[in-house]
Amino acid sequence: MRLLTLVDLGKTKPGQIPYSMIEDTLKIDDIEVESWAVKAISAKLLICKIDQMNQTMYIVCIWDKSAAIASSKACDLERKYC
Secondary structure, eight states: OHHHHHHHHHHHSOSEEEHHHHHHHHTOOGGGHHHHHHHHHHTTSEEEEEETTTTEEEEEEEOOGGGHHHHHHHHHHHHHHO
């Protein structure tokens, strides 16, 4: 459920998400934020960049089942340029 919650958070707060918001939403400790981001990336649910210094996660692309083709193309393009 936390993976889907993280994806939903990325949809409602696109772009920059502070670790504190992720912690509160997922009800996890600060040391777990990055591992949940990696799990979401591994599951191909989203593409994000992690800024450890500023404790912020930047959502680049979210897999959207309803718009799978468009999202897939956007994610593929982003992977080439990340």
